[in-house]
Every structure is written in structure tokens, then in C-alpha cells.
Amino acid sequence: MDPRLGTAIVVVVGVPAVLIGYIWLTEQLLRAFGQRIRPKLRPWLWLAPALAFLGVFLVYPTLGTIVRSFENKAGTSFIGLDNYAWFFTNDASLIALRNSLIWLVALTAFTVGVGLLIALLVDRVRYETVAKSVIFVPLAISMVAASVIWSFMYFYVTPPEPQVGTLNAILEVFGIEPVAWLQVTDYAFNTILLVVVMAWMWTGFAMVILSAALKGINPELLEAARVDGASERQVFRGITLPLLAPTIAVVTTTMIITALKAFDIVYVMTSGNFDTQVVAFQMIKQLYDFGQPGRASAIAVILLLAIIPVMAINIRRFRAQEAIR
Amino acid sequence: MIEPTRTLGARTAVAITAIALLVGACSSGNASPAASAPGASTPAESAAPGGSEAPSAGGEDLTGQSVTVIGTWGGTEQDAFFAMVKPWEDQTGAKVKYTGTRDLNTVLTTGVASGVLPDLAGLPGPGQMVEWADSLIDLGGVLDTATYTSETAAPLVQLGTVNGKLVGVFIKTAVKGLIWYSPKTIDIASGSTATWDDLKALATANKDKADAEWCMGVESGAASGWAGTDWIEDIVLRQAGPDVYNTWWQGTTKWTDPAIKAAFQTFGDVVANSYGGAKTINSTNFANGGDPMFKSPPGCLFHHQASFITGLGAFKTAAAGTDYDFVPFPDIDPAYAGSVEGAGDLFGMFHDTPAARSLMAYLVTAPAQDIWVKIGGALSANKNATSYPDDISKRSAELLQNAKTFAFDASDLMPTAMNSAFFAAIVKYVQSPDQLDAILADLDKTQVDAYAQ
Numbered sequence: 066m067d068p069r070l071g072t073a074i075v076v077v078v079g080v081p082a083v084l085i086g087y088i089w090l091t092e093q094l095l096r097a098f099g100q101r102i103r104p105k106l107r108p109w110l111w112l113a114p115a116l117a118f119l120g121v122f123l124v125y126p127t128l129g130t131i132v133r134s135f136e137n138k139a140g141t142s143f144i145g146l147d148n149y150a151w152f153f154t155n156d157a158s159l160i161a162l163r164n165s166l167i168w169l170v171a172l173t174a175f176t177v178g179v180g181l182l183i184a185l186l187v188d189r190v191r192y193e194t195v196a197k198s199v200i201f202v203p204l205a206i207s208m209v210a211a212s213v214i215w216s217f218m219y220f221y222v223t224p225p226e227p228q229v230g231t232l233n234a235i236l237e238v239f240g241i242e243p244v245a246w247l248q249v250t251d252y253a254f255n256t257i258l259l260v261v262v263m264a265w266m267w268t269g270f271a272m273v274i275l276s277a278a279l280k281g282i283n284p285e286l287l288e289a290a291r292v293d294g295a296s297e298r299q300v301f302r303g304i305t306l307p308l309l310a311p312t313i314a315v316v317t318t319t320m321i322i323t324a325l326k327a328f329d330i331v332y333v334m335t336s337g338n339f340d341t342q343v344v345a346f347q348m349i350k351q352l353y354d355f356g357q358p359g360r361a362s363a364i365a366v367i368l369l370l371a372i373i374p375v376m377a378i379n380i381r382r383f384r385a386q387e388a389i390r
Numbered sequence: 391m392i393e394p395t396r397t398l399g400a401r402t403a404v405a406i407t408a409i410a411l412l413v414g415a416c417s418s419g420n421a422s423p424a425a426s427a428p429g430a431s432t433p434a435e436s437a438a439p440g441g442s443e444a445p446s447a448g449g450e451d452l453t454g455q456s457v458t459v460i461g462t463w464g465g466t467e468q469d470a471f472f473a474m475v476k477p478w479e480d481q482t483g484a485k486v487k488y489t490g491t492r493d494l495n496t497v498l499t500t501g502v503a504s505g506v507l508p509d510l511a512g513l514p515g516p517g518q519m520v521e522w523a524d525s526l527i528d529l530g531g532v533l534d535t536a537t538y539t540s541e542t543a544a545p546l547v548q549l550g551t552v553n554g555k556l557v558g559v560f561i562k563t564a565v566k567g568l569i570w571y572s573p574k575t576i577d578i579a580s581g582s583t584a585t586w587d588d589l590k591a592l593a594t595a596n597k598d599k600a601d602a603e604w605c606m607g608v609e610s611g612a613a614s615g616w617a618g619t620d621w622i623e624d625i626v627l628r629q630a631g632p633d634v635y636n637t638w639w640q641g642t643t644k645w646t647d648p649a650i651k652a653a654f655q656t657f658g659d660v661v662a663n664s665y666g667g668a669k670t671i672n673s674t675n676f677a678n679g680g681d682p683m684f685k686s687p688p689g690c691l692f693h694h695q696a697s698f699i700t701g702l703g704a705f706k707t708a709a710a711g712t713d714y715d716f717v718p719f720p721d722i723d724p725a726y727a728g729s730v731e732g733a734g735d736l737f738g739m740f741h742d743t744p745a746a747r748s749l750m751a752y753l754v755t756a757p758a759q760d761i762w763v764k765i766g767g768a769l770s771a772n773k774n775a776t777s778y779p780d781d782i783s784k785r786s787a788e789l790l791q792n793a794k795t796f797a798f799d800a801s802d803l804m805p806t807a808m809n810s811a812f813f814a815a816i817v818k819y820v821q822s823p824d825q826l827d828a829i830l831a832d833l834d835k836t837q838v839d840a841y842a843q
Contacts, residue, residue, distance in 0.1 A: 138842070220673075221670075245673050248669060248672055250821075338614055338818070339672075353499055355806070355807035356805075356807060357807070
């Protein structure tokens with residue numbers, strides 16, 4: 066038997082067994098305590114494994130990364146804020162920073178905006194499921210595969226050879242000169258083209274979540290408004306949109322995080338050439354190609370800091386909502 | 391409006407689909423950034439049993455044992471490697487578990503740091519090999535050293551040695567800087583190709599026979615630009631000489647040095663006279679860079695590429711000698727005549743197991759090397775491997791062995807950070823030649839960082 070199969074069986078059977086065993090063990094342990102302490106102790110014992118995992122795999126590495134970001138290349142001495150200073154004075158990273166900002170704004174605006182529009186438009190048509198499925202399918206494709214697909218869309222062949230890339234083939238039909246799409250750096254156009262790939266994948270996600278929230282709105286509310294003579298636009302502005310607001314906030318947060326994590330598309334389609342590098346790409350480059358774990362850590366910390374306000378707003382919103390309930 | 395039950399059903403369905411697809415998306419999302427993960431994990435699983443195995447009682451019966459190997463070869467090169475190890479597998483009963491990755495550097499950097507390594511591995515270059523010298527096994531006791539040194543060109547043995555320890559051997563080599571042409575398009579004997587000026591004159595004289603003078607393609611995924619670095623190296627070697635060449639890759643000659651800048655400008659002339667211009671160069675894969683040469687009407691007169699191009703792109707199906715032929719890179723400054731640049735795939739050993747020792751010793755022998763050489767697309771570092779399939783391969787192998795000055799590919803000798811920046815700089819320079827000074831200044835900054843310990 067392949068030893069890997071054995072490993073798989075151990076994991077599939079073993080992990081649940083250990084978890085159940087743990088719960089059973091904690092219950093045995095709790096018997097030693099009095100009735101009154103038991104309910105207070107139980108949640109902590111149940112939480113302990115999760116907290117341990119978080120500690121080992123999230124908190125410890127995060128702290129480690131922060132410490133490492135203040136160290137030199139070899140990790141032998143502290144160099145203060147030099148790694149951060151390097152990031153903000155280096156041409157390549159500044160372009161990466163600009164591009165990440167473009168990713169963040171363009172991707173979020175497009176996916177949430179178009180996702181909402183589609184969710185509203187298909188809400189009351191007969192072929193809703195089909196339409197939504199079609200838009201949702203790209204999300205199931207891996208990033209690398211999607212990048213390869215879109216590389217064919219943007220493909221450039223030297224004229225007079227026939228254009229085999231979709232976009233250039235269309236231009237050819239109209240007798241327009243083909244364009245080497247991914248090399249167009251004016252106004253960061255090629256970065257926008259990369260964002261399009263991600264938007265193509267994630268619009269479906271935004272649409273599905275928003276559509277589900279839309280279905281959750283009580284139809285009586287809408288009907289009451291209509292009976293009172295409100296126009297469709299007024300219904301949307303006054304009822305639908307405020308009720309959708311929490312969901313939009315969640316989707317927006319997800320998209321912001323997705324935008325900041327963008328790496329695969331850039332790596333596959335341009336390898337960061339033609340000024341398309343993003344912050345996450347610079348991090349990988351510094352870590353593996355440049356052998357600068359200190360600088361890579363600094364970039365990781367910068368990304369973390371960039372996410373914190375978004376998370377804070379989300380948590381506050383969540384709390385406010387809980388309070389209403 | 392829809393009745394409540396249907397809404398509920400639809401909602402549940404949407405939720406379930408969403409969850410299912412999210413899970414799918416997450417797992418694929420996790421897998422894709424580490425495109426090289428399969429390369430890293432395969433040896434990890436199998437390396438452990440290999441390393442813990444008790445040494446067999448000598449002899450060559452290694453039945454049931456396996457050797458994990460990581461390399462950059464895929465496609466035809468991978469097939470050639472398999473053909474090469476087949477006799478060894480048959481003879482010993484051991485198995486070779488090969489993983490090909492385009493991101494060798496990342497896989498091995500992580501491996502060296504974590505200790506999860508294959509038994510044998512291709513090494514990205516001599517520069518990187520030096521950094522890993524401590525993790526690599528001394529091959530002095532593994533190979534038949536006397537035979538190896540007598541069969542191999544001295545500079546190549548030298549390049550695999552760190553502090554007197556032989557840690558890397560060349561599995562295959564290549565001559566860089568060959569100028570390819572099609573005898574059907576251009577009569578090479580109608581002029582001289584001895585010097586760079588002669589070659590330029592020849593190109594001008596035959597201007598109307600093709601769209602452009604040169605063909606070029608530098609796209610190569612994460613390593614885009616390397617094909618251009620070969621150009622710069624060839625020019626530096628012959629225009630500024632071996633001394634500048636050496637101090638340059640060693641990091642003591644700056645990129646803004648007039649000698650290096652002049653090399654970029656000479657290269658810039660070639661770019662300006664290339665088929666399709668910058669857009670084509672940057673969007674064409676190096677393997678297909680020379681393809682327009684075979685078009686009708688021809689796209690270009692010349693293509694600059696290493697000897698391995700004969701196994702790639704349109705060269706693969708074209709006939710050696712009639713469809714294509716080569717001349718060595720012409721001399722630029724007569725003072726440095728007779729210099730040849732070469733490169734090769736280094737192999738090192740990370741785990742000292744009986745099977746790994748046996749395979750390593752086998753790979754460098756002439757009979758093993760002959761197998762790959764016969765398939766084509768590779769030259770051997772071993773002088774006794776001579777089964778070259780055609781005259782062109784034989785001539786390029788001789789060029790390598792008889793060079794007055796042998797220079798190893800400078801970008802492969804540079805630290806990884808420098809190498810990576812050099813690649814990117816080529817792409818940038820091809821796209822915007824007017825920013826040469828800024829590009830070189832940037833490379834100077836990287837140089838300061840990359841060579842610092």
C-alpha cells in the first residue's frame with residue numbers, strides 16, 4: 066500500500082477522533098469541579114484548541130514578522146526603521162504602492178458596483194439562475210488558469226501575421242493596428258487590464274452575496290412603499306439600499322482584502338514587468354529573489370497595517386448592528 | 391411575487407452553491423500562489439524515507455530505493471533526462487523521482503532554509519551554488535574524481551568547486567552567443583563575420599533580403615529578460631574584455647561604468663534593428679525568438695542565441711546545415727579575440743544516500759552523457775561524449791573546448807538579487823531605451839545591496 070494512503074486515512078479518521086476525544090476528556094475533567102464553576106470553565110476549554118492554533122499559526126508568526134522587519138538582511142542586528150525607509154524611497158516599491166492602490170479602488174468599485182447592478186437586474190427575471198450561474202462560474206477557476214486565459218485575450222502577434230489574441234483579432238477585423246496590451250504603461254493602463262481579470266472572477270461573488278441579501282428583504286416593506294406611491298427609484302434609495310448596506314460593507318471589505326492580496330495574476334501575466342508590480346509581488350520578490358527577509362517582513366507589516374482600518378470599521382459596524390438587535 | 395417556499399428553496403440553493411464554490415475557490419486560491427508547491431512537496435515526502443534508509447551493503451543492487459531529483463527541465467529536455475537515467479534504473483533497480491519546476495530558485499531557497507531538500511538537484515547557477523555550499527555534499531568522495539577532472543574542461547571543474555570542495559558538476563553545457571542565420575536567406579561567405587563591424591556591414595549589404603537585421607525574443611515568464619542579458623554579456627566580454635567582465639559580475643565594476651553603458655548601447659542598436667521592435671521582443675518567448683528567420687519572406691537575417699536553441703521553437707523542425715547554421719559571436723575589440731561565453735546546468739547533491747551517490751557518479755560518465763548528447767539540444771562537459779547528432783552541435787562543442795578565454799554566463803554568476811534585477815532591467819531597457827541612465831543607476835543600487843553580506 067502506498068504510504069501516502071495510510072497518511073490520508075490517519076488524517077481523515079484521526080483528526081475527528083482526536084477532537085471528539087478532547088471534548089470527552091474536558092467533560093471528564095470538568096466533573097472534578099463544582100456545579101457553579103463548570104459553565105464558566107467549559108467555553109474556555111472548548112476554545113483552547115482554537116486559541117492554541119491561532120497562537121501558533123497567526124499570533125506568533127505575526128509578532129515574528131514584525132520583529133524581523135526591524136532587522137538586517139541576515140537577521141543578526143536591529144536596524145530600526147531602515148527597511149520601511151527603503152520601501153518608501155525605492156522607485157519599484159512606489160510604483161507597486163501606486164498599483165496596489167489602483168487595484169484596491171478599481172477592483173472594489175467594479176465588483177461591488179457591477180455585482181449590485183446585476184443582482185438588481187436579474188432579481189425579477191425568469192432566467193435568473195442561469196444568468197447568475199454564468200457570471201459566477203469564473204470564480205471557480207483558479208487564479209493561474211484565469212491569468213492564462215486572459216493572456217490569450219491580450220495576446221499580441223507581430224503584424225502582418227494574423228492576430229490570435231481575442232482583443233487584437235477584433236481590432237484586426239476593423240483594420241486597426243494591434244496593441245501589445247500588457248506593455249501599455251500610459252496611465253497604468255496595463256494594471257487596469259490585470260484588474261479586469263480579477264474583476265471578471267470576483268464580480269460573481271459580489272453578485273451572489275448581494276443577491277442573497279436582496280432576497281432577504283421583506284417583500285411587504287417594498288409593496289407597502291409602492292402602495293403609498295413611491296417610485297421604483299425611491300424604493301431603491303429609501304428601502305433597498307439602506308437594508309443592503311451591511312452586506313455591501315462586508316462584500317467591500319472582502320474585495321479590499323482580495324485586492325491587497327493580488328499576486329498570482331501579476332506573476333503569471335507580466336511577472337511584474339512593464340510597471341505592473343504590486344505590493345504583495347514585491348514582498349515575494351524580496352523574500353525569494355533578493356534574499357531580503359527583513360524587507361519582505363516590512364512589506365508584510367505595511368500590508369497588515371493597511372488592512373487594520375478596514376477591519377476596524379467592519380467590527381464597529383458589526384457591533385452597532387448587534388446593538389440594534 | 392414568488393411564494394415563500396420557493397424563495398426559501400432558492401435561497402438555500404444559492405447559499406449552498408456559494409459555500410461550495412467558496413471552498414473550491416479558497417483551496418485553488420491557496421494552491422496557486424505557490425505554483426512551485428508540487429515541486430517542493432514531492433521530494434519532501436519521499437526524501438525522508440530515502441534519507442533514513444540504512445546504507446546498503448555496497449554493490450550496485452539498489453532495488454526498491456529511490457532518488458528524488460529536482461530540475462528545471464520539462465518537455466523534451468525532461469524526456470532526454472529520463473532517457474539518460476533509464477540504463478541506470480535498469481541496472482540498479484532503483485527509481486528516479488523527478489520533479490520539474492520553473493521556479494527552482496524559490497524551491498531550493500526554501501529547502502535550504504527548512505532542510506526539506508531533494509537528494510539531487512539542478513542548481514540555478516554557480517553564484518547560488520556558492521551560497522548553498524554548506525548544505526551540499528562534497529562530491530570528491532562520490533565521483534571517480536580522477537576520471538572526472540581528466541574528462542572535463544578545467545574551467546568547468548573550477549566553477550563547481552568551493553573552497554577546495556567539489557559541490558557541483560555540469561550535467562550539460564551550452565555555448566552562448568552564437569549568431570544563427572539561414573543559408574537560404576543570406577550567403578554568409580559574401581562578407582566577413584570576423585568582427586562586429588564586418589557583421590554589421592554584412593547585415594547592411596543584405597538589408598533587402600529580410601524585414602529586419604535581427605530577431606529577438608526575451609519573454610520567459612518570471613525570468614523574462616535573460617535572453618537579453620546574454621547579449622550584454624557577449625558584448626562586455628568582447629568590447630571591454632575579460633577583466634572588466636569578471637569585476638563586473640563580481641560586483642566591483644559599477645553598472646554606470648562607461649564600459650557597461652557602452653555595451654547596453656551596442657545592444658540598443660540591435661534592438662532598434664529588430665523584427666517587430668520592442669513590442670515583439672518583449673512579448674515573444676525566447677524559444678520562438680528566432681522563428682521569423684524561417685518565415686517566407688524572412689523576418690530577419692540573424693538571431694543571437696545559445697547552442698540549445700536547436701532543440702527549441704522552429705529550429706527543432708528545421709534542418710541543421712541547410713535551414714540554419716551559425717557563426718561564433720564576432721570579436722569587437724581585437725585585443726580580446728577568441729573569447730567564448732558558456733553556461734550549463736549544474737547538479738548538486740543534498741542527501742548522501744547510496745542510491746543518490748550511485749546516480750550522481752553515473753550521470754557524469756561519458757556513456758550517460760552520450761545519451762543526452764545524441765538526442766540533441768545539449769552539449770556535454772565531458773570531452774569523451776562525442777555522439778553529436780550533427781555537424782553544428784559538434785562544432786559548438788569544439789568551440790567550447792578550444793576557447794582561448796572561457797567566460798561563464800555572468801548573470802548566472804551574480805547573486806540572485808543582482809541576476810533578477812538584471813533580467814528586469816533588460817525588459818525595461820527594450821521598452822524604454824531613453825531611460826538607460828535611470829535603469830543603470832537603479833542597478834547600481836541593487837548592486838550595493840546584493841553583494842553586501
